[in-house]
Amino acid sequence: MVTQLFLLSFMTQMSVHAFSVISLSSNTHQNITMAAILQKSAEVCSTVASQKGLKFVQPNPLTVVSLTAACLSPASAVSLMSAIVTISLNNAQVDLRHVFDPEYHFDNERFVQAHKLLKDGVSAVKTSLLQKNYHLARQLLGKTLHTLQDFYSHSNWIELGNRSPYQSLIQANLPIDNIADVNTPTCNSCVDNCTDNILQTILTQKKLTSGYFDLISSYKPFGKCSHGGRADRTSSVEPKGGINKDSLSSPHGSLHFVAADVAKAATRDLLQDIREAAGDREFLRLMGILQSSPALCFVIDTAVSMANVITEVTRVISFITDSRRGTMNEPSAYILVTFNDSEFGPLNKTTDPDVFKATVNALSTSGGGYGPEMSLSALWLALAAAPARSTIFLFTSAEAKDVELKSTVLALIETMKFQVNFILTSALSNTRKGLSNPVNQLYEDIALASGGEVIEVTKELLPNATIILSNSSNSVLVTIFQVARNPGIAENSFLVDSTVRNLTFYITANSTNFTIISPSGQSQTSQEANGPLGLILTVRNLYIVQLENSTQAGIWMLIIKSSQFYTLKVTGQSATNFLFDFVTVFQNPHPGYTVINSRPPADGNITLLLSMVGSDLEKPLVVALVEASDFTVHTGSLQDTGDGDYLVTVSTVPKREFYILVLGQTNSSSTSDNIPFQRQSSGLYRTSNITVTAVENGTLAPGALYTLPFTVEMRSTWQNYIITARNSLQYKMTFPSSLTAGGDGIAIGTVNLTAPSNATSGTEVILTIEAALPGGNDSNYVVLSLAVSRGVVPSASLVLSLWLSGAALFVSLLINNQI
Missing domain, CATH: 2.60.40 (Immunoglobulin-like)
Structure with missing residues (x-):
């Protein structure tokens, strides 16, 4: 407590x-990427401001907060930081996920192959933007930037005297010239000082070369440079040493900052290329600037049991849409999915609020009755299409028919940090865990995991839910405190700082009495609907306490008298917040x-x-x-x-x-x-004894078979697992329904996925692979974002590495951070 x-x-x-x-004295892919994004975004904001007749003041220092303020979009600081984190993490993970693919790093003189990766990567980013798939575009951009930035650290471009980017790298019609062929020696040996180990003939003839790198084998062609470093086995054979400039302690560390500066300039050039293709507004959307709310998502039951409330539901949704228009909380997209007892979908997604309102206002009820509905299937469809950190509202009058989708829904919620709120328009009189209808327990479990609410309303009380809808999708909303008490514990204390405005408490309980005590000692009970601290609104099982705007800073206390299960969430509006991801730290190759x-x-x-x-x-x-x-x-x-x-x-x-x-x-x-x-954090998280590992290898080619190996591991040999896989577009797919681990505790399976021949480039496909123990005692999953593209093929070496005799060992080493 x-x-x-x-x-x-x-x-x-x-x-x-x-x-x-990570050393703060050296540049990393992450801070190179962040600096370039901030610089290019400032340039775009300046242009947009000039076009509107406004003055743009260049921030100094240039940070996420100072940039969004200068762009007249201070509320989008969180979404800009989120975009940068997504791009940077996808950049960083290339080192681990493509450790055996030299073309991803410009290693082993794979210039032609790496150049193709760059061209295909930039093309994939642009086509994803055309499809308004900003999250996918950020992931692809991060991976592409890694390869581009590695060129300046892993090749001899800097040693050749260049201090500006190599323009051919991002120009599809320009070749990379004067590459040292496989028979041309490029380096001398070095031990302590490798600054001058590149052969003078290579420097004089301005030939391009890059270091050879291998974690396992020490082979490299005669006379070739190595990448260098303790993880590189090739650096121990003649010519010894290396030429990389990844850090100050690298073999060519004296050129580290020079290489980083040129890599930063090259990153800006690539971002400019994307800007020119997409336009200034789309570029800023890609970076999360201007529109700070990810998406406004509604999942609506249209069975006949909703007939008496569907008009009010559409009115509430239209009101919320209009209230966001032209504000800092205007979403980047609008999503609508409908369902009844036998069908769900289609998915309606648009960036135009008028188109969205027209779709919503055209809704009517038909089919189904008062039995269970396909609510989780529709929710899954919305989750798979929504940007990370979106808020989803599901309206229904019935329990879920497709309860088997619960684990898949939770996988997406946990991974993408969604918040899901359920507005239930039909409640019974039984009592269980704060809900009047026990069959709605499934909805409460999902809402609790996501940091959302389950609101039971009648038609007359439905307008009161507007408060929840309005507050939950506010771009500067922060969670200060949240608990789920079972059995109930009376005292809840939390710290509120002076930056917080519009402090609000959400208490979910079937019936309860509570007292709020402010830092100054003022108090208000649940019986005082309009008291000295604020207003208390009751919507059946939910109490909403709206405190006065001049929130008192200090320790607040809420005392709840209840022996039953209840939830408490305290939110407010503030610029101070945090983002997080669960990560695995690795030391090699970098x-x-x-x-x-x-x-x-x-x-x-x-x-x-x-x-x-x-x-x-x-x-x-x-x-x-x-x-x-x-x-x-x-x-x-x-x-x-x-x-x-x-x-x-x-x-x-x-x-x-x-x-x-x-x-x-x-x-x-x-x-x-x-x-x-x-x-x-708004959402709940949990651990698992099961590890599920899969790495996307290339992109989906329309009409072609896409093969994705995956592994399941637990510290128990001969374990059986129940396997489930789903993809968001319901493409044709096969996978094993169960796997059995061998003596090493690892089981290997394969998902085979085929995109239709008419699939559009830039389309995003969300794939979940789940492994559960029989009986449901434990489960885990992996969530992957795949891109449809006609240009990039799967990495052959990655697929082979998972299927060779050492596959289990390789995966185990990756999982346990031993390579």
Whole structure:
């Protein structure tokens, strides 16, 4: 339980650095990418402002917060940071996922192949933008930028005296010239100082070469340069040493900053190429600027049981759409999915609010009755099409018919950090866990996992749900505190800082009495609908407490008298927030981290990449995993990696569902005062003893078979797993329904997927692969975002590496960070 003493003691703690992964003295792919995005976005914002007759003031320093303020879009700081994090993480993970593919790194003199990867990658980004698939475009952009940036560190372009980007790299019609052929020696041996190990003939003739790299074999052609570093086996044979400039400690580390600066300029050039193809507004949407709300998503039951409320539902949705128009909370897309007892879909997605309203207003009820509906199938369709961190609202009068989709829905919610709210228009009189209808327990489980609400309403009370819809999709909404108590615990204490406005409590319970106590000692009970602290609105099972605008800073307390299950969520509007991803840290071939698109492991450390968003003065002091039921705290250690990012390592793993808690301070720029703050993740997370691993290899070619190997592992040999796979576009797909692990504890399977021959390039396909123990005691998943493209083919070496005799060992080493 978070008490005043608990909060105050935590605020005095400082984190301990448990490990060193990324040096702040060297440039990384992440900070090169971030700097280039901020610089190019500032240039685009300046142009847009000039076209509107407005003055753009170049920020100094240039940060996420200062840029969005200068772009007259301060509320989009979170969405810009989210876009940068997505691009940067996809950039970084190329080092791990394509460790055996030299063309992804311009290694082994694979210039022609790497050049094709770049051209195909840029083309894929552009076609994804044409389809308005911004999240997919960000993922593809990150991967493409990695290859581009590696050229300047792994080749001898800088050693040849160049201090500007090689324009041929991103020009589809220009070749890469004067490459050293396989029979041409390029390097001398070196041991301590490798600065001058490239042969003078190579430098004089301006021939391009790059270092050879291999984790396993020491083979390379006679006389060739190695990449270098302790992970590179080729650097131990003549000519020894290496030529990479990845860090200051690299063989050519003296040129590290020069190579990084040119890579940054090349990144800006590639971004400019995308800008010219997409236009300024689409470029800013790609970067999350201007429209800060990801998407407005509605999933609506159109069975005849909704006949008496469908008109009011459409009215509420139209009202919300109009209230967002032209504001900072205008969404980047509008999504609508309908369902009844036998059908779901189609998916309607548009960026035009008038088109969306026309579609909504044309809804009518037909088919079905008062039995279970295909609600989860429709929800799955909306989740698969929505951008990350979107808020979804599902209206229904019936229980779910397709309950088997629960795990798939939870997989997407956890991975993409969606919030799902259920508005239930038909309730019974039984009592269970705060809901009047026990069959709605499934909806509560999903809402709780996502940080959403289950609201039971009548037709007359439906307009009151508008408050939930309005507040939940606000771009500057933050979660300050959240718990799920079972059995009920009376005292709930939390810290509210002075930046918070529109403080709101959401209490879900069948019936309860509560008292709110402010930091000044003022109090208000649940019987006071309009009291000294604010307004209390009751919508059947939900109490909404709206505090006065001038929120008091300090420790607030809410005392609930209830022996039953209840949930409490405290939100407000503030610029101070955080983003996070579960990641795996790796040391080879270069130190970095890759995002985990599954549940984190139950047996070992959990690592998070935490990104602070606010005034650029926020600093986390304590980051913890907090168990939802009793607020047991598992504190992590922090490492500052620069640019507002922190790696957090938690060594004691929760056994039950947990939230992410951040306690920190905002350093004042004008006084010595520091403002403490508390923030919490909206959604619930859980660990698993099962590991599911799959790596997307290339893209889906229309009409062609796409083969995706995957592995399932648990620290138990001869284990049986139930396998389920689904793709968002319902493309033809086959996969094993079960797998049995061998003596090494690893089972290997394959998903075969075929996109139709008329599939459009730039289309995004969300694929989930789930593995569960018989009986449902444990499960895990991997969520992949695949692109349809006519240009990029799967990486042959990746597929082969998973199918050769050493496949199980290879995957196990990757999973356990031993290579």
